[in-house]
Amino acid sequence: MKQTYLGPTGLVVSELCLGTMTFGGTADLDTSRAIVGRFRDAGGTFFDTADVYTGGRSEELLGEILGADRDDVVIATKAYGATGDGVNDRSASRRHLVRAVDASLTRLGTDWIDLYQLHRFDATTPLEETLSTLEDLVRAGKVLHVGVSNFLGWQLERAVRLQEMAGYDPFVSLQPQYSLIERKIELETLPAARANGMAVLAWSPLAAGFLTGKYARGEPPAEGRFARWVDDTSDQGWATLDAVRDIADAAGVQPATVAIAWLRARPDVVPIVGATRPDQLDATLAAADMTLEPAALTRLDEVSAPAQGYPYDFPPDSGRPGRDLP
Numbered sequence: 001m002k003q004t005y006l007g008p009t010g011l012v013v014s015e016l017c018l019g020t021m022t023f024g025g026t027a028d029l030d031t032s033r034a035i036v037g038r039f040r041d042a043g044g045t046f047f048d049t050a051d052v053y054t055g056g057r058s059e060e061l062l063g064e065i066l067g068a069d070r071d072d073v074v075i076a077t078k079a080y081g082a083t084g085d086g087v088n089d090r091s092a093s094r095r096h097l098v099r100a101v102d103a104s105l106t107r108l109g110t111d112w113i114d115l116y117q118l119h120r121f122d123a124t125t126p127l128e129e130t131l132s133t134l135e136d137l138v139r140a141g142k143v144l145h146v147g148v149s150n151f152l153g154w155q156l157e158r159a160v161r162l163q164e165m166a167g168y169d170p171f172v173s174l175q176p177q178y179s180l181i182e183r184k185i186e187l188e189t190l191p192a193a194r195a196n197g198m199a200v201l202a203w204s205p206l207a208a209g210f211l212t213g214k215y216a217r218g219e220p221p222a223e224g225r226f227a228r229w230v231d232d233t234s235d236q237g238w239a240t241l242d243a244v245r246d247i248a249d250a251a252g253v254q255p256a257t258v259a260i261a262w263l264r265a266r267p268d269v270v271p272i273v274g275a276t277r278p279d280q281l282d283a284t285l286a287a288a289d290m291t292l293e294p295a296a297l298t299r300l301d302e303v304s305a306p307a308q309g310y311p312y313d314f315p316p317d318s319g320r321p322g323r324d325l326p
């Protein structure tokens, strides 16, 4: 697996990240160990978790499994979600973040977190309070870089401008849901991230398993973490899956391989692949070696394109010359 820089930083990560949300839940310790082993054998070095995954067990298992390998890998985790019942046991407030980071460090069994992400925007805490707290965590060496997840474009832009004015270390990554099934971030959030040179870490790159092709129209799903998505999936989603299947069949690979390869073809996108069993990684890790043909990319781009609507489709001013004047 190739390596890449995490956005504008000097931190080198594998071009696929392993999501560990299943660890301590549908994947027990032995299964989680086997998943990590499969990922490491393929050259993977980048891991994503969160303090709220499986009530903290995901971080604990990841720390235990990595053990002495900690120095060789990059760990991203997140804070914001409820870690207790108290009113201050959640949010991006100073009070919660300073406690949350120490709890994550303990569970992970490490002295530092490579990438510390806000799990979502906090509409109740002044952004200045959150940003100065994150800066303190960076200065204390507990956190090397900071990022965000599930932000809107304006939230991201405002945060980065405030960081710039204060001279703080900027957010270096955005972690949105992003796949051939969910592309709405391309309208606003993705351009904001790109304008700020941020890495894009795509969660649920298989739409939680839908893009493996294991679900069928009109058939009740027999298994799967997000089997309920089948009921919600639109005609466009099924048409997208048909295109993915066609391209996969022609190339002699699994649909999941095509779905991840499509994301990899987009600049600065690192897919966060998930698994409940180690063998599931065979299809997703194979994407590290697949380059989609231009015709396949065009077909996938077109069939899965997000609906635009106002103001994204507001026509450009046709009475005004373009920037490239003669």
Ligand SMILES: NC(=O)c1ccc[n+]([C@@H]2O[C@H](COP(=O)([O-])OP(=O)(O)OC[C@H]3O[C@@H](n4cnc5c(N)ncnc54)[C@H](OP(=O)(O)O)[C@@H]3O)[C@@H](O)[C@H]2O)c1
Binding pocket: 018, 019, 020, 021, 022, 048, 049, 119, 149, 150, 175, 202, 203, 204, 205, 206, 207, 208, 209, 210, 212, 214, 223, 224, 225, 226, 256, 272, 273, 274, 275, 276, 277, 279, 280, 281, 282, 283, 284
């Ligand atoms: N920031 C956020 O808010 C947020 C939210 C969600 C996730 N995440 C991150 O993103 C990571 C990945 O999310 P995700 O698990 O939804 O990603 P995903 O790659 O879209 O889905 C992974 C799931 O699909 C199924 N699957 C994968 N490969 C398969 C195969 N070859 N055959 C059959 N089934 C297969 C498995 O679920 P089943 O076996 O249950 O079907 C597996 O757990 C998480 O671990 C977490 O780190 C972040």
